[in-house]
Amino acid sequence: MLRTDFIFSFVANAGSGAHSFAEAFFVSRRSDGSIEFIGSSVTWLLLAMSVGAIGMMVYMFLANRKPSVVPNDLIEKIEKQIAKKDFRSIVELISKDQTYLGKILHAAFREAKFGFPAMMRALEQTADELATARLRRIEMLNVVGQVSPMIGLFGTVYGMILAFGAIVASGGSADPVALAGGIGTALTTTFWGLVVAIPALSGYAVLRNKIDELTVEATIVAEDVLNHFRPRKTPTNKTNGSVQTELPKQILETTAT
Numbered sequence: 001m002l003r004t005d006f007i008f009s010f011v012a013n014a015g016s017g018a019h020s021f022a023e024a025f026f027v028s029r030r031s032d033g034s035i036e037f038i039g040s041s042v043t044w045l046l047l048a049m050s051v052g053a054i055g056m057m058v059y060m061f062l063a064n065r066k067p068s069v070v071p072n073d074l075i076e077k078i079e080k081q082i083a084k085k086d087f088r089s090i091v092e093l094i095s096k097d098q099t100y101l102g103k104i105l106h107a108a109f110r111e112a113k114f115g116f117p118a119m120m121r122a123l124e125q126t127a128d129e130l131a132t133a134r135l136r137r138i139e140m141l142n143v144v145g146q147v148s149p150m151i152g153l154f155g156t157v158y159g160m161i162l163a164f165g166a167i168v169a170s171g172g173s174a175d176p177v178a179l180a181g182g183i184g185t186a187l188t189t190t191f192w193g194l195v196v197a198i199p200a201l202s203g204y205a206v207l208r209n210k211i212d213e214l215t216v217e218a219t220i221v222a223e224d225v226l227n228h229f230r231p232r233k234t235p236t237n238k239t240n241g242s243v244q245t246e247l248p249k250q251i252l253e254t255t256a257t
Helices: 002-023 037-063 072-084 087-095 100-110 116-137 139-169 176-227 249-254
Strands: 232-235 243-246
Touching: 037 139, 037 176, 072 087, 072 100, 072 176, 087 100, 100 116, 100 176, 116 139, 116 176, 139 176
Parallel strands: none
Antiparallel strands: 232 243
């Protein structure tokens, strides 16, 4: 009976200690047990930034999947229409598509009346603009990853100030319990600063590489598609052998507006 009571008492005390240990990661307290508001505020700010960074990463990964940048179904439809030489359907199909590939091809076809070189320039310029816009959207992850350790460092310095203040107040012989509050604040804020920074910077690096890879792939595919619309050469002067180049009439008629 005594042994059973001892076991239950040990488990209860262990559970209480675990609860206090877990609480230390979220709430900073003074030596008298009261809440230390500045240290706790830094911790909760970092927690909010962590949740925001995770949500942002999930959203950005979903927004930069391959189907939204270089969709295979759009490529297959374009290839089928090219095989049929139905250029009008290709232009109409691309004009309704809102993916990265569709937008850069649509920008190229809008310049068809100015010639094939103008189409290639429009494609490259639009590709650069849209890729830059996608990279700009994930820049906030980089900002969060860079700022959160600084916020954690602020909490670290503040916690050490509290610890040294306790030493001064006690005349140089502070009780370890009095020091625990400031040191705990310093270590907790440092911990959460790193917890926020590491995933945010890692997610930023992965997303940046993914966007670079997909946008380059889409640009290459778009250039391959555009090469099917290179002007055909027609002789105009049999004497000197000069030639005239022109785009397919279907493209010029569709993009003339």
